[in-house]
Amino acid sequence: MLQMASNPYFSLAVLFLAALCFGLTPLGLAWLWARVFAPPKPNTLKNAIYECGLESKGDAWVQFRSGYYLYAIIFLVFDVEAVFLLPFAVAFTGLGAAACVAMLVFVLLLVEGLAWAWVKGVLTWA
Amino acid sequence: MAVDQQLKIEMGKQGVFVTTLQELYNWGRRNSVWPMNFGLACCAIEMIATTMARYDIARFGAEVFRPSPRQADMMIISGTVTKKMAPQVVRLYNQMAEPKYVIAMGACAISGGPFKQGYNVLKGIDRYIPVDVHIPGCPPRPEALLQAFITLQKKIDAEALTGQERPRFLDPDAPGEFPVPEPAEHDLEPTANQDVWHAPVVIR
Structure with missing residues (x-):
């Protein structure tokens, strides 16, 4: 025992145990209180999953149509691309060749998407 | 009562404080009532004012408004309960953990108020759930809510x-479920929970 107490890490171990008790004791007391003294009155209404007051209807696993990928492509081409094109145009004169090539790859990828959408006939007003 | 009240005061003067488990338990519960974050109509504005700095319901330990009925102790029915909203209110009350308390705030919540003769307003939420405190007023001032x-x-x-x-929540045989009314052709069905509400007898 004396040997152990003279260990330089002994006080750390004691503090660690104290910290552990400090955290676990309230949790244990709360658990005990809930088990022994709390007056639970469970029923199906109380145990319902949602707590917004409304009853849930239907299935939570809703499927989206894969055809919506065309909207995603059009959004990227006309919205996201414009966001990147503006700073590219502003900084154009000070850009090196590498940056221009990188931007070209980005634009060409999106132009490919535009061509795809065009061929699919998405751009024609039905 | 284990200790006589007079003896308790006398001992308190001598610097000896005694209490019972019941007093300690109730003291703890009454000073940490968590209301439900839930407003129905214009009374809710007064309820919000009550929680804010000027009226400050935190002085009484009820400032922790919980958005989930599972964590709330008290439901403040703050405003008009329409017949469309009543099932939701009763369902939320059912989902609160025991023990739970209800304050019916304002003329609409206690009786239907100015809409009592209308077709779409519930004539008092105490038809479906047990109400502990009723506050009259249209709307009641924050002081009235504090008083309640x-x-x-x-x-x-x-x-x-x-x-x-x-009380009900400590009685294992007392019902814990309050039936949720369903919208029917002309009114909610049932029109009242007979275990909770009895039609007042008019004495002429």
């Missing part, structure tokens, strides 16, 4: 943990 809350605290303080007089 203090009244509720007094009620909690007087609750016995054992015996015949113990």
Whole structure:
């Protein structure tokens, strides 16, 4: 025992145990209180999953149509691309060749998407 | 009561403080009532004012508004309960953990108020759930809500943990479920929970 107490890490171990008790004791007391003294009155209404007051209807696993990928492509081409094109145009004169090539790859990828959408006939007003 | 009240005061003067488990339990509960974050109509504005700095319901330990019924102790029915909203209110009350308390705030919540003769407003939420404190007013001032809350605290303080007089939540045989009304052709069905509400007898 004396040997152990003279260990330089002994006080750390004691503090660690104290910290552990400090955290676990309230949790244990709360658990005990809930088990022994709390007056639970469970029923199906109380145990319902949602707590917004409304009853849930239907299935939570809703499927989206894969055809919506065309909207995603059009959004990227006309919205996201414009966001990147503006700073590219502003900084154009000070850009090196590498940056221009990188931007070209980005634009060409999106132009490919535009061509795809065009061929699919998405751009024609039905 | 284990200790005589007079003896307790006398001992307190001598610097000896005694209490019972029941008093300690009720003292703890009445000073940490968590209301439900839930407003129905214009009374809710007064309820919000009550929680804010000027009226400050935190002085009484009820500032922790919980957005989930699972964590709330008290439901403040703050405003008009339409017949469309009533099932949701009753369902939320059912989902609150025991023990739970209800303050019906304002003329609409206690009786239907100015809409009592209308077709779409519930004539008092006490038709479906047990209400602890009713506050009249249209809307009641924040002071009235504070008064109602203090009244509720007094009620909690007087609750016995054992015996015949113990509250509903400590009685294992007392019902824990309050049926949710369903919209029917002309009115909610049933029109009232007969265990909770009895039609007042008019004496002429």
